[in-house]
Amino acid sequence: MIIIILAGVFAGLLVYGAIYDVLERIIPNWVSIVIALAFLPAAYFAHLTLHQFGWHLLVGFIAFIAGVVLFYLKAWGGGDAKLVAATSLWMGVSGGMTFLAAFAIAGGIVAIPLIIVRRLKIEPKNERLAKIFDVKKVPYGVAIAAGGFWAAPKSLILINALNAISVAN
Incomplete structure (x- = not known):
């Protein structure tokens, strides 16, 4: 049951981060921190072996290093x-x-829609729409969430969460 709750927290925070990124062009630090911290009990309740746990940590670390490099490259x-x-x-x-x-x-x-807006030089009059269609910052939180949901069926943790749901039914 706990693994199902943790998987829900993961999914909910991905959606929250994506929506917040569209509206504000920023992903709050606490979203990433909670997702990362929730991984620890999720790995335990998903019964990952120490070997599997280590590989998950390595993949996360490599992604973090790549992200830092891309951040510094702007x-x-x-x-x-x-x-x-x-x-x-x-x-x-x-x-x-x-x-x-x-x-x-x-x-x-x-x-793509942001590039089109930039090329057509469309400037929404509504302040909220202007922020949503801000062409200087792309809300990649949406893409990150989409990638997370697309890959979820291959994640050992999320596979175990889905199995727990099917066993509960």
């Missing part, structure tokens, strides 16, 4: 880098490549 925001690293912890090796591929594709899809 390709990503800091929130994007932290959310990718936290989500990668949950994906591990089994879902990591799928997550990165889905995240990259979704990132392009998210950027």
